[in-house]
Amino acid sequence: MTGPVTSKPLIEALKGETMEVPPVWLMRQAGRYLPEYRELRARARDFLDFCYTPELAVKATLQPVRRFAMDGAIIFSDILVVADALGQTVGFVDGKGPVLEPLDGAAGVGRLSLQGLPERLAPVYAAIAGVRGELPPATALIGFCGAPWTLATYMVEGGSSRDFARTKAWAYGEPEGFRVLIDLLVEALAAHLIAQVKAGAEVLQIFDSWAGVLPDTAFWEWSIKPIRAIVERVNASCPGVPVIGFPKGAGILYEPFARETGIDAVSIDTAVPCDWAARALQTTITVQGNLDPVMLVTGGTALEDATTAICARLHRGPFVFNLGHGVLPQTPPDNVQRLVDCIRGRVP
Numbered sequence: 001m002t003g004p005v006t007s008k009p010l011i012e013a014l015k016g017e018t019m020e021v022p023p024v025w026l027m028r029q030a031g032r033y034l035p036e037y038r039e040l041r042a043r044a045r046d047f048l049d050f051c052y053t054p055e056l057a058v059k060a061t062l063q064p065v066r067r068f069a070m071d072g073a074i075i076f077s078d079i080l081v082v083a084d085a086l087g088q089t090v091g092f093v094d095g096k097g098p099v100l101e102p103l104d105g106a107a108g109v110g111r112l113s114l115q116g117l118p119e120r121l122a123p124v125y126a127a128i129a130g131v132r133g134e135l136p137p138a139t140a141l142i143g144f145c146g147a148p149w150t151l152a153t154y155m156v157e158g159g160s161s162r163d164f165a166r167t168k169a170w171a172y173g174e175p176e177g178f179r180v181l182i183d184l185l186v187e188a189l190a191a192h193l194i195a196q197v198k199a200g201a202e203v204l205q206i207f208d209s210w211a212g213v214l215p216d217t218a219f220w221e222w223s224i225k226p227i228r229a230i231v232e233r234v235n236a237s238c239p240g241v242p243v244i245g246f247p248k249g250a251g252i253l254y255e256p257f258a259r260e261t262g263i264d265a266v267s268i269d270t271a272v273p274c275d276w277a278a279r280a281l282q283t284t285i286t287v288q289g290n291l292d293p294v295m296l297v298t299g300g301t302a303l304e305d306a307t308t309a310i311c312a313r314l315h316r317g318p319f320v321f322n323l324g325h326g327v328l329p330q331t332p333p334d335n336v337q338r339l340v341d342c343i344r345g346r347v348p
């Protein structure tokens with residue numbers, strides 16, 4: 001091939017092309033496992049401040065891209081910035097994770113507002129524009145948000161949860177009240193995704209990290225339907241921008257999720273068998289996934305064998321290499337290099 005790079009492998013794969021070498025990026029590819037990230041993180045007052053300082057967010061986004069020549073750059077931000085922008089009190093406690101003032105039912109939802117959102121999230125959009133200016137020509141910039149259900153769990157529980165009991169009790173016991181929150185989140189998240197594209201994002205991913213805890217009828221109601229509403233809005237405003245959906249833990253419900261939400265690609269978690277994904281999903285949609293993040297901690301021939309096996313099962317159709325969930329903080333960066341080399345056929 002000659003001439004300048006005119007296309008980006010990640011975008012081609014997401015649009016349905018079967019690639020000779022699968023494009024690769026990793027969920028949570030920026031983060032504590034990188035020494036240069038820890039150095040940058042120490043410069044910000046707290047994690048939200050880090051996300052809202054474009055100069056720092058641009059640098060964090062580009063760190064793994066420069067180190068590993070990833071095919072995708074995911075903007076450094078968090079799913080919880082939208083809760084913050086809606087007016088909820090959000091904090092991040094080192095070693096504990098996110099802490100929010102829990103929403104107390106309808107009254108709490110009534111205090112949230114879409115009004116201040118574009119202004120509060122302006123630094124995220126500034127960071128996206130900044131990254132676009134510095135991105136290698138073959139790398140695609142990925143914007144993202146949490147799905148309404150997943151974001152709602154953090155907003156209602158006040159942080160991470162084991163059983164999601166408060167959120168489920170509300171969704172099961174008073175669905176019309178819970179719907180007011182979900183509908184508000186559909187509006188907020190669609191606006192946030194569209195603004196990210198206007199700022200320079202070329203691909204979008206919707207993280208439904210806790211979709212897998214829902215029984216099937218609730219999964220349709222609170223995962224599939226709200227995501228479909230978001231995808232419809234995004235497609236209308238940003239035609240041609242591919243959207244990836246990640247309903248972690250959805251099991252056999254991956255099939256209706258892929259079919260009914262209108263997404264262009266589906267990210268499969270570690271428990272989804274690649275052979276099944278090739279048959280049930282990849283015939284109609286691009287598949288992304290699904291190396292166990294612990295393999296990336298393990299390294300060695302186990303990592304290479306697992307990587308080769310995933311590629312062998314999914315290379316016949318449109319495929320993007322990724323993990324089944326995010327990079328773990330204890331991951332040796334050299335193992336990430338080894339993974340990328342293995343995918344690109346550079347391991348002897």
Ligand code: 1CP
Pocket residue numbers: 026027028029030031032041047074075076077078079080092097098144146159160161207209326
């Ligand atoms: O520096 C630090 O210690 C903060 C750790 C951290 C980081 C690096 C948090 C707090 N968020 C992030 C960045 C982040 N979060 C990114 C961009 C970086 C990248 O991918 O390279 C993205 C895409 C997210 C998305 C995110 N945040 C999700 C969805 C993906 C997933 O992991 O399932 C979720 C659920 C969150 C909430 C959140 N924010 C931070 C933490 C530790 C968590 C998870 C809490 C929990 O496990 O419940």
